Amino acid sequence: MSKHKDIGPQDEAAGPTGRDKLLAAALKLAAKSRSLSTIGVRELGREAGLNPNTFYRHFNNLDDLSMALIDKLGRELRAPLQTLRRSLTSREENVVRTVELVFDFAKLQPEVFMVGVRELYGASQPVREALRKVIDEVAGDLAEDMRVMEITPGLDDRTARELAEVVVVQTFHSTLDYLEHPDRRNEILRRVVQFINALFVGAMAIHAGLPLATMVSTQKLKKPD
């Protein structure tokens, strides 16, 4: 039914391999309805326009397929982020630009993000761990940014790393809200940026020597009335 022997100058666009078809189908199904681990092999084949058994030619488990999908996700997300990092010279715009990039990416590939965030708390432990690893890597990139561009000067590496992790997780979660509520996108972007800024400022203020007792009561930081 398909003539995939079309050797053109630069084809492959019209003839994705069965494996890719299955991956795309899994993404589509997972985004639309349920979680990855609950998709059926037959359902998958149906969506991909393939025989159910073809699945086993390429994967052993659904977990196997999931891991392949996460690999793809990690590669597709991290690359543009690193590219952006190289293009940003002024530290003032770093946070906003980065969050904007993530959100733009989410708009372009909504399924990837929906599935990714969802599976972060999903049933399969291997999948969860693989996703944590992706997040760890992105957080590592961000921490490196923070250090090189002196976004949080003076902060020790460990704290910076912990901050980066929280920021990344929070941003990813917000992505879901961002996708689900197109009418509130500016509001959501504003909140995330505000959150990140507050977090950075607070961490540095604490690190700059404010005693912990005053931290919570904060009478020293008097209001500007």
Place this chain on the structure above:
Amino acid sequence: MSKHKDIGPQDEAAGPTGRDKLLAAALKLAAKSRSLSTIGVRELGREAGLNPNTFYRHFNNLDDLSMALIDKLGRELRAPLQTLRRSLTSREENVVRTVELVFDFAKLQPEVFMVGVRELYGASQPVREALRKVIDEVAGDLAEDMRVMEITPGLDDRTARELAEVVVVQTFHSTLDYLEHPDRRNEILRRVVQFINALFVGAMAIHAGLPLATMVSTQKLKKPD
């Protein structure tokens, strides 16, 4: 085939109603393996020691059961938090105590938390919304705390409310890590408290217009598309 005619004195501990059995079974199954929406009616009846069809005597859907479960979760979580709030007089210990209470509660009822956080990003939209509502309520309580105890004096209500929300969500997420890694619990508790403190301090510093804040908070938003 079964002699279920074993009536105790007149307690209810030995004889919970079928509805409760089903709820407990659902919690157990959802915590152990998959998400709520993927549990089978038959599986549920089996776990509860009941006939599959008994399910339909009490619920219409799995979503129906899920909502009942979330109601229970909300009630069981919010009450002790409010009790604790009344017992705390010194504002210095408020943050730590509250987080500790949540974590203790999580240790007592791990399944509830696991399922709750998981379903926050699950397949069923009604369930997601119900859980958001629970989080909103807890965040409302926290915001009220912050206002009354002057934890973040001078901060406008809206910002305080947004902070509270982020804090609650982050704490809930951390609960999963807390449960999954018993060896790292002190570390996780420390991180959450540090995170909350940094967030509060940073928000107030920005609000107070401290020069420290200008380093990272002067970024401008790109114009929306």
Place this chain on the structure above:
DNA sequence: CTTAATGGTAGACACTCGTATACAACGCTG
């Protein structure tokens, strides 16, 4: 031309599943 590997198909087996219908035991209330 033979051979083998790779990717895809077809059919079949033994399940599990949701749900419909019918039936039994119970506590009410009359």
Place this chain on the structure above:
DNA sequence: CAGCGTTGTATACGAGTGTCTACCATTAAG
């Protein structure tokens, strides 16, 4: 007593599932 709503059971049907075995088509190597 009868009547009735509630809760739980037994059975059965059709649909969907994972996976096994066998078969076909294309490609590349010998």
